[in-house]
Amino acid sequence: MAEKALRRTLSLNTLALIAPLALFLSLAVLSCHDDDGSPEESGPRVGIVYDSVGKGDGSFNDSAYEGIKRAKEELGAVVSEETTDGTESNREELLKSLAEDSDLVIAVGFSFESSIKKVATANPDTNFAGIDILQRDNSPANFASLVFNEAEGSFLVGVAAALKSETGKVGFIGGVCATSDRLIEKFEAGFVAGVLAMVKEINKNMELETAYLSQFSDPQNPDGPPDISGFFSPDKAREVAEGMFNGGSDIVFHAAGSSGAGLFEAAREFSEREGNSKVWAIGVDSDQYNTADEPVREYILTSMLKRVDTAVYNIVKAQRDGEFSGGTVDHYLANDGVGYATSGGFVDDIRELIEAPKASIVRDLFDVPTVPVKGCREPQTYNLRY
Numbered sequence: 001m002a003e004k005a006l007r008r009t010l011s012l013n014t015l016a017l018i019a020p021l022a023l024f025l026s027l028a029v030l031s032c033h034d035d036d037g038s039p040e041e042s043g044p045r046v047g048i049v050y051d052s053v054g055k056g057d058g059s060f061n062d063s064a065y066e067g068i069k070r071a072k073e074e075l076g077a078v079v080s081e082e083t084t085d086g087t088e089s090n091r092e093e094l095l096k097s098l099a100e101d102s103d104l105v106i107a108v109g110f111s112f113e114s115s116i117k118k119v120a121t122a123n124p125d126t127n128f129a130g131i132d133i134l135q136r137d138n139s140p141a142n143f144a145s146l147v148f149n150e151a152e153g154s155f156l157v158g159v160a161a162a163l164k165s166e167t168g169k170v171g172f173i174g175g176v177c178a179t180s181d182r183l184i185e186k187f188e189a190g191f192v193a194g195v196l197a198m199v200k201e202i203n204k205n206m207e208l209e210t211a212y213l214s215q216f217s218d219p220q221n222p223d224g225p226p227d228i229s230g231f232f233s234p235d236k237a238r239e240v241a242e243g244m245f246n247g248g249s250d251i252v253f254h255a256a257g258s259s260g261a262g263l264f265e266a267a268r269e270f271s272e273r274e275g276n277s278k279v280w281a282i283g284v285d286s287d288q289y290n291t292a293d294e295p296v297r298e299y300i301l302t303s304m305l306k307r308v309d310t311a312v313y314n315i316v317k318a319q320r321d322g323e324f325s326g327g328t329v330d331h332y333l334a335n336d337g338v339g340y341a342t343s344g345g346f347v348d349d350i351r352e353l354i355e356a357p358k359a360s361i362v363r364d365l366f367d368v369p370t371v372p373v374k375g376c377r378e379p380q381t382y383n384l385r386y
Contacts, residue, residue, distance in 0.1 A: 047098025051231075055083070058286060059257050069117040091107075131147075154194065156354055167250045170209075205386060219322040233262070260283060260288065267280060287345035
């Protein structure tokens with residue numbers, strides 16, 4: 001009888017020890033998994049709104065997506081994604097909605113300038129960041145401008161174009177002329193400067209022609225809605241590029257978002273036409289040799305890299321680490337915020353000649369111009385002479 005009582009006492013004591021341990025282990029297991037059994041994301045809650053072109057442009061928006069994807073994988077960011085329909089009311093609505101459940105909200109593109117600053121002001125406990133959105137005088141303390149020196153990167157692909165051109169004539173296709181921050185003109189200014197810098201080196205004159213696919217505002221109706229269709233008009237870009245190639249340009253650089261697909265196709269078609277010499281396209285933002293359709297890749301000489309992916313990742317990391325700060329965050333050659341692509345190996349033979357001016361820019365030995373000499377409302381021709 002005493003032996004049975006002893007066994008019972010031991011069992012109760014053992015249970016008393018095991019029960020809390022079992023409960024602890026159960027809670028530990030539950031705390032490591034969501035309801036669906038997947039690991040819990042522990043990073044910042046991030047909302048991101050792409051501009052109306054959206055993901056799949058192989059350029060600007062896709063680069064932002066690469067940055068947010070990396071933030072999810074490496075920082076455990078909990079991400080909500082939206083794409084605006086292009087109206088101001090929708091931009092504001094999406095930003096407001098994301099701000100309710102996010103630590104950080106990112107807007108991709110200059111068209112969000114008014115809406116994001118308004119929403120940021122109304123939500124001081126949430127941080128906001130905008131790609132290509134300037135600070136100006138009306139920016140709240142919780143807003144960061146993620147901006148780039150597009151001219152520096154464009155200078156380098158201008159150098160490449162001048163060195164590779166066989167005809168001595170190259171072209172530039174801009175997406176939208178005269179936005180509020182004159183964004184695309186910065187690409188043009190840098191590209192022209194890069195070509196001009198090589199004119200003396202190669203000891204021959206160069207001609208450079210430019211064309212823009214849409215005008216942000218109509219001079220005859222300045223209060224009308226802005227026209228940003230130049231960023232998603234591949235058919236129009238193809239038509240303009242065909243005219244440039246037929247006119248003697250053998251390399252054309254675009255800064256026109258998803259419209260660049262039209263340039264790539266035009267380069268392929270012209271090159272494969274009987275009796276024609278090979279012509280080249282230069283991509284923008286992403287390394288478009290890797291993002292464009294396979295049949296056109298062999299016609300993409302290089303791409304001007306605008307590291308939107310890095311900017312997005314870094315601002316999410318700053319949020320996670322408690323280091324977010326409002327104000328301007330610059331991206332330029334010296335911190336690898338812009339650059340040029342080497343995929344395909346088409347610029348390998350001139351890489352040293354590109355790296356030399358790049359080093360001079362990084363060392364602040366000269367400044368690349370950011371404003372073109374000529375206007376963008378009409379096609380222009382630059383005669384660059386040594």
